[in-house]
Amino acid sequence: METHFNAVKITDEVYWVGAIDWLIRDFHGYATNRGSTYNAYLIMADDITLIDTVKAPFRDEMMSRIGSVVDPKKIKIIVSNHSEMDHSGSLPEVIDLIGPEKVYASVMGVKTLTDHFHERIAGKVIPVKDGETISLGNMKLIFAETRMLHWPDSMIAFLPERSLLFSQDAFGMHLASFERFDDQIDESILDFEAGKYYANIIMPYAGLVSKLLERVPKTGWDIKLVAPDHGPVWRSKIPWILSRYTRWASGAPSDKAVVVYDTMWQSTALMARAIGEGLSAGGTLAKVMPMAAHHRSDVVTEILNAGALIVGSPTLNNNIFPTMADALVYLKGLRPTNLIGAAFGSYGWSGESVAQLNGLLAEMKVETIDEGIKVKNVPTVDDLAGCFALGKKTSDILKERIK
Numbered sequence: 270m271e272t273h274f275n276a277v278k279i280t281d282e283v284y285w286v287g288a289i290d291w292l293i294r295d296f297h298g299y300a301t302n303r304g305s306t307y308n309a310y311l312i313m314a315d316d317i318t319l320i321d322t323v324k325a326p327f328r329d330e331m332m333s334r335i336g337s338v339v340d341p342k343k344i345k346i347i348v349s350n351h352s353e354m355d356h357s358g359s360l361p362e363v364i365d366l367i368g369p370e371k372v373y374a375s376v377m378g379v380k381t382l383t384d385h386f387h388e389r390i391a392g393k394v395i396p397v398k399d400g401e402t403i404s405l406g407n408m409k410l411i412f413a414e415t416r417m418l419h420w421p422d423s424m425i426a427f428l429p430e431r432s433l434l435f436s437q438d439a440f441g442m443h444l445a446s447f448e449r450f451d452d453q454i455d456e457s458i459l460d461f462e463a464g465k466y467y468a469n470i471i472m473p474y475a476g477l478v479s480k481l482l483e484r485v486p487k488t489g490w491d492i493k494l495v496a497p498d499h500g501p502v503w504r505s506k507i508p509w510i511l512s513r514y515t516r517w518a519s520g521a522p523s524d525k526a527v528v529v530y531d532t533m534w535q536s537t538a539l540m541a542r543a544i545g546e547g548l549s550a551g552g553t554l555a556k557v558m559p560m561a562a563h564h565r566s567d568v569v570t571e572i573l574n575a576g577a578l579i580v581g582s583p584t585l586n587n588n589i590f591p592t593m594a595d596a597l598v599y600l601k602g603l604r605p606t607n608l609i610g611a612a613f614g615s616y617g618w619s620g621e622s623v624a625q626l627n628g629l630l631a632e633m634k635v636e637t638i639d640e641g642i643k644v645k646n647v648p649t650v651d652d653l654a655g656c657f658a659l660g661k662k663t664s665d666i667l668k669e670r671i672k
Contacts, residue, residue: 274333277449279502280431280494282313282408286334288327291445296355298599299469300564303462304445307355308498310435311335311344312428315406318346319369320426320435321498325358332366341367346405349374349394350437352381352422356498361389373397375414378422399424413488415439415481417474432493439481440510441497442466452505461570462500463510467517468573469566473604478518482511520606522576522671524553526663529568530581531560531590536615536647537583543653544579544613547660553577553667555660560592565599572600576667578608578635579659580626584616589625597629605633609666611659612641615648638666 276284287308293301307323309331317339323331335341347369349357360382364372374382376396383391397403399414408430415423418439426435442462448454471478485492495503495510503510526548532538541557548555556571572578580597582589589597612626623641630637639659644652 272333272337274330275337276311276334279310279449279496280433283428283431283433284311284313284334284338285309285449285496285502286311286319286331286338288323288330289445289447290324290327293443296443299443299566301443303443305443305499306445308496308500310496311338312405312408313339314408316345316370316404317343318348318405318410319344319363319367320348321350321356322347322359322363324355325362328359328362331359332363345370346403347372348410348426349378349382350424350426350435351420351498352378352385353420353438354385357382357385361386364390364393371395373403375412375422375424377416378424381420381422397424411490413484415477418477418481419470419474427488427490427492429490432491434490434492434495436495436497438470438498439478440495440503440514441499442501444500446501449502450505451501451503451510454501456506459501459506460513463513464517464573465566465570466499467514468569469603472517472569472573473602475518475520475606478514482515482518517573522607522667523574524667524671525575526553526555526577526579526660526667527568527571527575528555528557528579528581529560529593529596530558530613531583531592533583533585533590536644537581537613539648539653540613540615540642540644540656541581543656544581544660547657547662548664549660550657551661551664551668553664560590560596565596568596569600569603569605572605572608576608576671577663578605578610578630579613579663580610580630581613582622582626583614584620584622587619587621589614589622593626597626597633601629601633608633608635609638609663609670610635611637611639611663613643613656613659614641615644615646617646620645638663
């Protein structure tokens with residue numbers, strides 16, 4: 270099959286045959302400003318094997334890349350490591366086109382794929398259990414369940430003959446790029462996008478990440494390549510990305526505070542700026558993030574390695590501002606840990622916002638260090654001095670906590 274969509278060799282007998290999505294800018298509420306990839310991998314073993322598929326609209330691109338290596342109908346095995354639609358959306362059609370002898374997924378994966386595709390896939394997928402091995406003839410795949418990293422069906426697969434771990438969504442990032450390997454991409458981009466991915470996808474399951482990082486060395490697997498379902502393949506910086514996952518999973522706070530707010534007539538904005546000045550004067554790295562200029566997923570990315578979260582909102586119709594409700598509900602679901610915090614806001618007559626913000630901080634298990642600051646209408650010089658003092662107080666407490 271002649272095509273301009275070509276496979277990329279990862280090792281002898283293993284090829285990347287995924288798709289590049291240059292257009293996507295929203296991934297279930299997460300701003301993907303650099304696009305993404307949907308990675309699939311072809312193993313040219315005796316029994317040719319396809320690891321994962323791609324989002325449905327990109328099926329033909331994947332099939333063309335496979336065709337640049339081998340007739341797709343020669344694929345005997347398909348493995349679905351993760352049933353989320355960006356990796357399984359094209360699976361039923363691919364099964365129909367290829368006619369593989371066997372299709373494998375985790376026990377939960379079989380159930381989820383059946384829930385997704387019903388009679389189109391029912392009875393066609395074989396469950397594999399944690400620790401199970403399947404033969405590819407001259408090679409084999411060893412499976413390990415990674416439930417809730419980040420779906421109940423998630424699993425990883427290790428190809429020992431090539432020291433290659435297919436890590437599913439773990440260690441991935443949303444980054445559209447022709448460069449397929451970590452050492453072909455600027456480290457600052459890797460750091461930002463891997464952190465953003467962890468913060469917005471993996472962070473709620475930090476405890477499970479820690480267990481996985483403890484478990485893998487005990488398997489005895491000699492891992493020299495890590496091939497995730499999004500972003501580049503890790504071949505040069507595996508210790509680097511593992512160290513970051515270890516740090517992020519620990520939830521260890523740093524001397525950094527994030528001030529998140531929105532404003533109507535700039536009163537709450539004045540308060541936020543004064544708090545930021547107080548934080549900075551205390552020697553704390555301060556990120557002041559107005560929701561009018563920042564996406565919720567970028568706020569979460571900054572919070573990943575922060576030690577303090579200070580939130581502000583005016584009162585609108587007896588409630589917090591809608592953009593703040595959006596950001597905090599999103600953040601609550603991602604369950605950041607080890608944060609201290611406080612609330613602030615301005616109001617015209619009813620003034621419920623600070624109490625509501627304090628309630629949301631409590632639900633997120635953020636340790637509030639102050640009852641919060643409420644200002645009626647426009648803050649005075651004394652009000653802004655109080656805001657500055659709140660920033661300085663936060664900085665002082667944060668420094669004590671991270672000693």
